[in-house]
Structures are given as structure tokens and as C-alpha cells.
Amino acid sequence: MLLNKLPHKDRRSTAKVHSQLKNAGLRARKNLGQNFLVDENVRDSIIEAAGLSKDDTVLEVGPGLGALTEKLAAGAARVIAVELDDGLALRLKNKLVRFANIEVINEDILKLDLGHILEGVSDYKVVANIPYYITSPILRHFMQAEMRPSLMVIMMQDEVARDIAARPGALGFLAVSMRLFGHPEIVCRAPATCFYPAPRVDSAVVKFNMLREPAIMVDDVDGFLELVHAGFAAPRKQLHNSLSLGLKLEPAKADLLLGEAGIDPQRRPGTLTLEEWVALYRVTGGGRC
Numbered sequence: 001m002l003l004n005k006l007p008h009k010d011r012r013s014t015a016k017v018h019s020q021l022k023n024a025g026l027r028a029r030k031n032l033g034q035n036f037l038v039d040e041n042v043r044d045s046i047i048e049a050a051g052l053s054k055d056d057t058v059l060e061v062g063p064g065l066g067a068l069t070e071k072l073a074a075g076a077a078r079v080i081a082v083e084l085d086d087g088l089a090l091r092l093k094n095k096l097v098r099f100a101n102i103e104v105i106n107e108d109i110l111k112l113d114l115g116h117i118l119e120g121v122s123d124y125k126v127v128a129n130i131p132y133y134i135t136s137p138i139l140r141h142f143m144q145a146e147m148r149p150s151l152m153v154i155m156m157q158d159e160v161a162r163d164i165a166a167r168p169g170a171l172g173f174l175a176v177s178m179r180l181f182g183h184p185e186i187v188c189r190a191p192a193t194c195f196y197p198a199p200r201v202d203s204a205v206v207k208f209n210m211l212r213e214p215a216i217m218v219d220d221v222d223g224f225l226e227l228v229h230a231g232f233a234a235p236r237k238q239l240h241n242s243l244s245l246g247l248k249l250e251p252a253k254a255d256l257l258l259g260e261a262g263i264d265p266q267r268r269p270g271t272l273t274l275e276e277w278v279a280l281y282r283v284t285g286g287g288r289c
């Protein structure tokens with residue numbers, strides 16, 4: 001579902017969040033990139049996109065003040081809310097103590113062993129309103145995890161969302177790497193006024209329908225992604241120049257490799273399909289030239 005009309009700022013909701021923080025002796029921490037969702041339309045769109053059932057386990061990353069947490073708990077069997085901020089985590093534990101199906105974990109999600117916190121769970125979904133600066137690490141953390149979720153609904157910077165959900169022919173490195181593990185689509189956009197404090201840029205909610213197996217099979221996923229990353233060293237240049245720079249090769253050698261892979265050296269990196277990246281990966285010996 002794409003919201004054609006951007007939601008308007010609800011001053012009462014903003015004042016409520018400000019009051020909640022003040023009463024708890026807390027504040028939005030810039031060093032953690034904290035911007036709290038205050039728009040109910042966007043919140044409801046996230047819940048709808050998650051497609052919850054009473055059998056679901058949901059891993060919520062960055063629950064903050066719990067704007068989504070109670071709604072998630074109402075639709076799912078279990079919610080594991082992971083919050084880095086000590087003060088927010090303590091407040092959430094106290095606020096949500098009456099919910100038997102919510103567990104609050106005060107940890108850094110990037111340092112958590114997913115297998116440990118999801119022990120006994122065969123399938124799970126991720127819902128996250130995360131700071132912009134850790135968007136890529138969060139995506140990689142779940143996309144490349146041994147135990148991947150079946151679905152993710154992630155709030156991120158609008159520009160990044162547009163890049164990830166770009167159409168074939170205009171894909172960047174992040175878009176290519178994400179398509180290796182899932183299908184992204186933009187659910188809705190959220191202007192800065194949907195948050196307190198308002199960030200300097202707009203946001204968007206992206207839904208990832210995850211694949212059980214990678215879209216293409218390679219013997220070394222990390223090596224494949226390193227090769228793709230090298231290919232995007234200069235994304236606006238022709239591929240033979242970008243690849244030459246990324247792999248530190250003579251341009252003639254880059255031309256030769258691209259020819260062996262059946263790829264026109266004058267194309268731009270963003271025009272390649274996953275299958276073409278795999279062909280290039282194989283002729284380079286897994287990115288080793």
C-alpha cells in the first residue's frame with residue numbers, strides 16, 4: 001500500500017511523546033539517531049504491512065517508546081523488542097509488564113546471537129524503526145544471517161528506500177545485495193513531521209518479502225558481494241573503468257574479464273542483472289584476479 005497523500009503532523013501526538021520522555025527523565029539522543037514515530041497513519045501502515053497472525057514471532061528493533069510494540073503484541077503470538085538505550089528499555093519493561101507475550105531485551109541488535117534469542121522459533125518477522133546511520137548494517141545483519149526472517153518491515157531514509165526499491169536497470173550496490181535475499185517494495189512514505197524530533201530528511205517504510213534461498217547460487221556469498229561492491233567503485237562510470245578501479249586492475253584486463261562474462265564493458269554498473277554479476281564473479285575466479 002502506497003500512501004499518495006503525505007500524513008500531517010499531529011501536534012497532540014508530538015506533545016504526548018515529548019511529555020512521555022520528560023516524565024521519564026529521558027530525551028531524544030542525537031548520538032543514537034533517535035526520532036520517535038508520532039504519526040498513527042504510518043504506524044498502522046507498518047502493522048498492516050507486517051501481515052501478523054496469532055502464530056507469528058516478531059523481532060522489533062528500536063521500539064523506543066513502544067509506539068508499535070503494543071500493536072504488534074495484539075496481532076502476534078510473541079514480540080521480542082530489542083532496545084539499545086538503557087533508559088528506554090527500562091521504561092518499556094515497566095510499561096509493558098502486563099503483556100505476557102512481550103520480551104524487552106536491552107542490547108545492541110548487531111551484537112546479539114539471533115539463534116539464542118530465537119531459540120525454538122522456526123520462523124519470524126522483523127519490524128524496525130531504526131536510526132539512519134545503521135540501516136545498511138541492520139539489513140546485512142538479517143539478510144545474511146544463518147536464520148533469516150520470512151519478512152521485514154523497515155523504516156529508513158527515503159532516498160535509501162528509493163535506491164533499494166529501484167527498478168532493474170538502475171540498481172545500486174545495496175539494491176543488488178538486497179535482491180540476493182528478498183524482494184523490496186515501498187509501503188508508504190513518512191515526511192519528517194511524522195517524527196519527534198523531526199529529522200532533516202523524509203523517511204519511507206520498506207517491506208522485504210524474504211527468500212528461503214538466495215536468488216542466485218554462488219559458493220561464497222561474501223566473496224560475491226565483494227566483487228559487486230568492487231564493480232560499483234565508480235557507479236557513474238562505464239563498467240570497465242569502475243571494475244578496474246574496484247579490483248585494482250589494468251583497464252585492458254577489466255575489458256577482457258567483462259568480455260569473457262558476455263558483458264559490454266561500456267555499460268554502467270547499475271544496469272547489470274544478478275545473473276550477469278554471477279557470470280562476472282565466476283570469470284574472475286570468485287573476485288580474485
